Amino acid sequence: MTSTLAHSSQLLLPGLDIRTARGKGRGVFALYQISPETLVVVGKFVKLFPDRTSHSFQMGWNRHVKLDKVAEIINHSCDPNLRICNNSLGGYNFHAIRTIEAGEELTWDYAMSESQSIAVEKCLCGVPQCRGKSVGFTDLPLEEQQILHSKGVARYLSEWYIQQLTQTILRQS
């Protein structure tokens, strides 16, 4: 029992709280204001999945992984306050894109890692530019890919995006 409690408290980084997010199950919330560019959550590799699941993180065209608890609980938003980048632990780090206020839910955009997305059939993020459901990076219109890429996406998607862009420019020249 003691070890379980100790273990569960280690799951939470200081300043974060796991609460019920309206209509979305659990979510991760900021207890204090977070400055832009702060490393908020480190998502560590736990295990490989044979295929995409609604909780897997895509790290390559055929690589779907489970990350540890806090990363796994962060919900999607079509206008997120976090971006991701590959880390040395086989997962993703989550950085604040902008100032996150105390009490605000932490969110990232599933299209930052997923080439296609099955996770959210009906998106509840509630932002004006909501896509209605989660859409994979490769299925987004070019302008949205560009915006997302400038925020920060998975390395394999960034490489793909730059390759596509280069080919388009070469075709036009």
Ligand SMILES: [Zn+2]
């Ligand atoms: Zn949405």
